[in-house]
Amino acid sequence: MEIDDIYKxxxxxxxxxxxxxxxNHHTAEDLVQETFYRTYLSLPEQNITNIxxxxxxxxxxxxxxxxxxxKKQIPNEEIERLKDKESSAWTPEDQxxxxxEYQQLIEMVHxxxxxxxxxxxxxxxxxxxxxxxxxxxxxxxxxxxxxxxRGRQAxxxxxxxxxxxxx
Amino acid sequence: xxxxxxxxxxxxxxxxxxxENTNIDSNKxxxxxxxxxxxxxxxxxxxxxxxxxPTLTLLTYFYYGSGGHDGRANTQIKVxxxxxxxxxxxxxxxxxxxxxxxxxxxxxLNFDVYKRIGKEEYRVGEYDIDxxxxxxxxxxxxxxxxxxxxxxxxxxEPSYFIHPALHVPYEFKKEWEIVQxxxxxxxxxxxxxxxxxxxPDDIRDINPGRDPDIxxxxxxxxxxxxxxxxxxxxxxxxxxxxxxxxxxxxWTPFDNRQDxxxxxxxxxxxxxxxxxxxxxxxxxxxxxLDERIDYIQENGVNIYGAVVTGPASEIxxxxxxxxxxxxxxxxxxxxxxx
Numbered sequence: 001m002e003i004d005d006i007y008k009x010x011x012x013x014x015x016x017x018x019x020x021x022x023x024n025h026h027t028a029e030d031l032v033q034e035t036f037y038r039t040y041l042s043l044p045e046q047n048i049t050n051i052x053x054x055x056x057x058x059x060x061x062x063x064x065x066x067x068x069x070x071k072k073q074i075p076n077e078e079i080e081r082l083k084d085k086e087s088s089a090w091t092p093e094d095q096x097x098x099x100x101e102y103q104q105l106i107e108m109v110h111x112x113x114x115x116x117x118x119x120x121x122x123x124x125x126x127x128x129x130x131x132x133x134x135x136x137x138x139x140x141x142x143x144x145x146x147x148x149x150r151g152r153q154a155x156x157x158x159x160x161x162x163x164x165x166x167x
Numbered sequence: 168x169x170x171x172x173x174x175x176x177x178x179x180x181x182x183x184x185x186x187e188n189t190n191i192d193s194n195k196x197x198x199x200x201x202x203x204x205x206x207x208x209x210x211x212x213x214x215x216x217x218x219x220x221p222t223l224t225l226l227t228y229f230y231y232g233s234g235g236h237d238g239r240a241n242t243q244i245k246v247x248x249x250x251x252x253x254x255x256x257x258x259x260x261x262x263x264x265x266x267x268x269x270x271x272x273x274x275x276l277n278f279d280v281y282k283r284i285g286k287e288e289y290r291v292g293e294y295d296i297d298x299x300x301x302x303x304x305x306x307x308x309x310x311x312x313x314x315x316x317x318x319x320x321x322x323x324e325p326s327y328f329i330h331p332a333l334h335v336p337y338e339f340k341k342e343w344e345i346v347q348x349x350x351x352x353x354x355x356x357x358x359x360x361x362x363x364x365x366x367p368d369d370i371r372d373i374n375p376g377r378d379p380d381i382x383x384x385x386x387x388x389x390x391x392x393x394x395x396x397x398x399x400x401x402x403x404x405x406x407x408x409x410x411x412x413x414x415x416x417x418w419t420p421f422d423n424r425q426d427x428x429x430x431x432x433x434x435x436x437x438x439x440x441x442x443x444x445x446x447x448x449x450x451x452x453x454x455x456l457d458e459r460i461d462y463i464q465e466n467g468v469n470i471y472g473a474v475v476t477g478p479a480s481e482i483x484x485x486x487x488x489x490x491x492x493x494x495x496x497x498x499x500x501x502x503x504x505x
Binding site: 012 | 170173177182185186194200203208
């Protein structure tokens with residue numbers, strides 16, 4: 001049962017990560033389940049030293065596979081997009097009750113360039129180290145750092161812009 | 168407050184808020200994932216297990232179907248029937264009738280052996296040979312014979328054909344007695360040995376104009392080792408030779424299309440390639456093929472004995488024949504000489 005306790009510790013992190021990537025509650029939940037399914041299948045063969053990084057890597061691949069699969073269903077694409085809109089169209093109550101701020105943050109992150117996005121999500125939003133992030137994105141550490149730096153700068157300026165608007 | 172601090176504070180706050188509002192059942196998710204993984208594993212194992220039998224069967228058929236000109240199974244069948252035809256006097260396998268059962272990397276070969284006595288063929292035994300891959304186990308032989316040959320060939324003494332260089336054992340006197348006392352109205356299979364080795368074509372001189380009225384069934388070939396009844400390594404050998412069919416059945420290689428002695432040489436060469444398997448199936452401990460092939464190449468095919476069949480009255484006449492030195496009686500059957 002030990003391994004399950006470790007998994008539970010990272011469950012929220014994984015959910016948040018997959019939500020950050022997919023921007024959809026249902027997709028994120030399904031992908032969390034798929035991620036753990038994959039870890040259960042492959043765990044006995046691998047000697048894992050860094051569970052968190054490994055879980056994130058598996059989660060990322062799960063997300064990529066899922067995106068690819070959905071892309072193939074071309075006739076459904078339009079419907080999916082509508083669905084996504086629906087689920088991300090928040091009612092006023094939701095906005096009060098739910099994670100309004102994070103939602104907005106993610107919307108902003110998604111305006112960044114894809115590589116910057118992912119670097120920011122990994123390092124700033126989920127506290128992975130540079131090495132771990134670079135490994136997941138399959139980049140060398142220097143280009144990962146530069147992606148992260150540029151993404152962070154862009155995000156900060158967007159945040160400032162918004163604060164100025166609010167004021 | 169600096170931009171940097173603002174940034175981190177903002178992230179921290181929104182994260183906390185998000186996590187507080189997130190409502191996911193971690194136990195349920197883990198349980199579901201684990202269950203799904205377990206099911207997948209079981210299904211994969213099941214599929215692998217189910218694939219074992221078809222894979223083995225396929226590999227086995229591929230194994231027996233491939234290798235050599237007509238596949239390993241057919242090669243072994245040919246070796247088995249050839250070795251019986253050349254080492255068991257007047258005994259043959261009807262190659263169309265043999266049964267093979269192929270299991271995982273093993274083959275079970277079952278067939279009957281026949282002798283011609285008088286004018287008819289009689290089923291005289293069964294062979295059961297188990298092969299592991301292409302290696303046969305010692306065959307299970309069952310013979311229904313009145314006078315079978317010894318299962319293990321005796322050392323140092325010939326048991327039915329006597330080479331001209333050896334003297335005739337005392338017991339062979341009794342054989343003429345048997346022939347004298349066998350009633351008329353029967354047909355006899357007899358092993359006769361000659362005073363001198365002769366060419367295959369000269370056997371007709373023994374019964375010129377068919378007097379005595381007998382048929383030659385099998386000829387024993389002098390291959391050098393018969394003088395000692397031992398091969399160069401001191402192991403006992405049994406006679407080797409080839410059959411003669413007046414009206415050859417379709418399945419035999421001795422089909423009179425070319426001289427039987429030539430076919431005999433070809434078969435020896437083929438058997439030499441599979442000598443280990445052939446020796447297992449033969450009754451003799453050794454076939455000494457290398458030695459025998461060399462001798463035949465040097466000296467040609469010479470006959471020193473033969474299996475003959477005919478009515479008892481005709482066989483009796485052989486006692487006074489100048490070519491015949493000794494005789495041993497094989498099977499005796501009721502009259503069928505027409």
